Amino acid sequence: MVKYNTPTVGRKSGKRKLHAYVTVPIPHRMILKRKQIVKSLLTTDVKIANSKLRDVEAAIWKEFDQAHEINKLDVPVILNT
Secondary structure (H helix, E strand, O other): OEEEOOOEEEEOOOOOOEEEEEEOOHHHHHHHOOOEEEEEOOOOOHHHHHHHHHHHHHHHHHHHHHHHHHHOOOOOEEEOO
């Protein structure tokens, strides 16, 4: 079973804007060619970043679903909410 990790909010080193960080599930790493996905939340305010987080999370999980389809995994996907 593949679990999707929930994103966390943080700053990149030396940057002011907040970013969403999500660890890529191991079966999808070969397709996506990275261990972590980082998306900018385009704000420095933590409250606004947390409100934008769900939309970014949906976009990241969509990437995971596409990788799942490409890889044709026979493993069911479980969303970790």
